[in-house]
Amino acid sequence: MSKSSTSLSIWLQIAKISAQIEQDVNGKLRENYGQSLTRFDVLSQFIRTGDDEMSVGALSRELIASSGNISRLLDRMEKDGLLRRTHSKTDRRSVYVHITKAGHELFAAMAVDHHDWISQMLKGLPQTRQSQLNELLKELQMAIGPNK
8 A cells, every 4th residue: 555545544444434423423312311512522621620600712723523602502501500601800802611510410420421432432351451542543643743
C-alpha cells in the first residue's frame, strides 16, 4: 500500500469508527436520558474544566460534538434547568453559562453509563491493545497539530 493510500485508509477508519461510536452513544443517551451527545458534551465541559461558569465563546471552542446553533442549544438547556446564563457585570455583551445542580446531577448519572457503554464497545480489544491504540492516537494528534 502506498504512503498516500495508507494515510487515506487511516482517515477513513477513524471517520467510520468515530461516526459509529457517536451514533451509538447518542442513541443510548436519548433512549436512557432524553438527552443528546451534544448536551452531554456541554455538561462535560464544566466537569472537565472544574469550573461552574464559562463564557459562551470558551464553551463553544471546547465542544467535541458539533455545537450547531449554540444559542438555541443553551436556550433549551436553560429551559430544562440544566444551565443558566448571566451577562458580565463589566461587559453586557459577554454572556456566561453556569451549570446548575440539576445539570451536575444529570451529568453524573450519564457519565457512569457513558463510561460503561464505551467500555462495552471496546471490550473485544484487549487492554494492552487499547493502551497501544490510545498512545498511537495521541501521537497522531500531536503529529497533526495539538488543538485541544
